[in-house]
Amino acid sequence: MTSAMEPHAAWQKRYERERKARLEAEAIAEKSTRELYELIQNLKKAAAELRQAKEAAQAASVAKGNFLANMSHEIRTPMNAIIGMTELVLDTELTDTQHEYLAMVREAGNSLLSLLNDTLDFSKIEAGKLELDSDVFGLRERLGDAMKSMAFRAHGKGLELAYHVHSEVPDALLGDASRLRQIVVNLVGNAIKFTTQGEVVLDVACTSQTDATADIHFTVTDTGIGIPANKLESIFDSFEQADMSTTRQFGGTGLGLAISSRLVELMGGRIWAESEPGRGSGFHFTVKFSLAAERPSEAQPPQTVFPHDVRALIVDDNATNRLILNEMLSNWGMQATSVATVAEGLAALRAAYDARQPIHLVITDCHMPGEDGFDLAEKINRNSQLADIQLIMLTSGSEPDDIRRCEQLGVVAHLLKPVKQSELLDAIGLALGLQVTEAEMPLEEARKLGALRILLAEDSIVNQKLALGLLQKHGHDVTVANNGKQAVAAIDGECFDLVLMDIQMPEMDGLEATAVVRAKEMKSGRHVPIIALTAHAMAEDRERCLKAGMDGYVSKPIRARELFDTIAALIATEVPAQSGKTPPAMQGQATTEPATSADALIHWTVALQTAQGNQDFLKELVQLLLEESARLFVEIHAAIKEQDAKTLQRAAHTLKSSLKALGASSVAQAAERLETIGRENRLSDANAAASLLHQRFDPLKIELLAFLAGETTIA
Amino acid sequence: MKGVVFNLLEEIVTLHYGLSAWDELLEKTQLEGAYTSLGSYPDTDFWKLVAAAAAAKGKSDDEIVRWFGRGALPLLAKRYPHFLTPHTHTRAFLLTLNDIIHPEVRKIYPGADVPVFDFDISTPDSLAIGYKSARKLCAFAEGMIEGAAVHYGERVEITQPQCMKHGDEQCLLICSFQSATQR
Structure with missing residues (x-):
């Protein structure tokens, strides 16, 4: 059948039908298109609203961040004053109660400051603004410093604090040492907080190592209350502690673990905890470090090997400590034996002597149940067979008397636990008369700076006083500028060894002043080290300072250690003339041996230490002591005459402190007796005590004058 | 140009001259x-279609386009009555072009290139309409306006003092409306 045969009407009908279907299809399509259009419009509107909301949220977050930074600045400035002024007042004459109260103020201030730092850190991490440094550092030394800073707290609670870095762990690493320290301090601090008896141990092992990197596994174990299994995960969340009652009992914001966890994440590692409630906890974290190509300045000297026949005995009631010490000594090629009690120790010493294999060195813990380290030292001293033994005592530093007893018992070295490998090495070298350390200047030594000419540019009077007090206490010569303009003028007129520059100052701020100074130096070719003092704590502020041409950065509140570390680092690198200069005391030209017997009038080594190893400075101090004592004697006699107990107490106290600082302990004792008489208002005894003081002081004065005249040389 | 325009043209040609007339135009x-x-x-x-129709009828392109516009309006009124029913006068209806009708056109025909008119409403009985389009379809606009006037039972007189085709920047259509019964 073909279409041609069909009638026209049928085609017409089909055409109409198709056409109708097409129009309907088009109408449906139009309707759908319209609906689609509406939907798209709604989506666009929703998207725009979301974008707006997002932008608003971001703006709010930025505002919050700025607010926090400003708050931190605003809080830091008064905190600076509170902590600093408290420290200065603590150095003045106070009653015991006042001293106790002010020490509490300082403690509270420091906790507040660390809380502030935590909050700021946490918000920076949350905002993704925290940047990690990447510097070369020595792992053992840094961990040792971190652990030492916790020693006081641990020993105060009677806890054993130890750390053990396995020998295979590489020492020279590239990473953010201060953030690592923060994690360690957090975890160890927590462990100490939640442990009432037993020990807290940091164990550091290397799980894998390539030519370029090392995976380091840190473990902090304690014997504390532990954590229930269902809380092990959530403790790393913000503001969480094992439970709210824990917070009530132990305090704290719970930020520490959250920060540690974020920091570990940033360092590309993992953090987790294991625990059995009641038996203690283990906090683990891993960090992948790059290996440093060069040796950090504070890194361990290369493995030192002692002669093989050095035999050492370790006496410590704590098994972990015995293990750690044993490993250290064995690594150095010594033959080490360890025992847990004094009795066992003495038996071992005698047995070794009888076997004609005498022990040369004893490393003993100071505080042990039953017989302690001092008993051991006494018994060794009393036994002529053991007379050659050299003794190293490990103390917890909580008893001020310990050090004196160590000296009395002829202990070669006393070390604060936990012991750093480097200090133990030094102590053993000293004990055995071996030169084991390299000619490098140790950290402590570096801090003993000579007297510097320092320009302090700071507008706040309180902060001026604070910095002045701190710097002058350390014998530095300080000139003050009240703003950037004055600072620039002062630098134009005088040669300074160092400039401490506040950032926010009227007239001309610290950044601008630094830029001006640096521009002028382009012509003169000089370079005066400039350290920024700022209450800003953000990393960008640090960058701004360095960009402006500053060499270092110290955040307010100024803490002595941070300040002097920064100064020492700068002076050592920036001014070769200073670092190269050997303090006079080091120039081995000892002619007369200074008197060091127990009844010596003055302990010159102590005096020299007070003078930070600088003999010129010591002369200044001696001169000052002579002047001051003359004045104080007048005051003392006047006070006795006028029956003014209070003045007597104060004057005698000041004299006592100065004498003590210079190591004139027997004269200081006489002064102290007068001080006590003043405090207890027993003025009838005052005349006798004063004449005793004179009797002792007069020969001291002769010796001091001889020193000033150059007749005594101190080596 | 959207297919709906061609559909309208086909419908009008077919209505007036039969199916075969449209076939002839396509063939030509x-x-x-x-x-x-x-x-x-x-x-x-x-x-091309306009030119073929003009040739067949012996008219100008513009005359054909204007005739097309006049015829298109009632068809659109049938298809989309809701645009016309709210109004009783051509003027009021025209004033909804920019804000109601053309936006709706864009919804249904994505990508439709509809013109924006420039209305001068200073006089109540007339309306000056500025038109500017690369297509230069002022004649179509005129036809549609006339168709609308028929729809509302009005008479409209349109003068065009400016036209893009004569080199002006835009076309200007001045429309005066009168009620058909007023005569």
């Missing part, structure tokens, strides 16, 4: 002629 212009309302087709197709 050699166009395939399969247009759907939602599709887009070259403007040249439209002008």
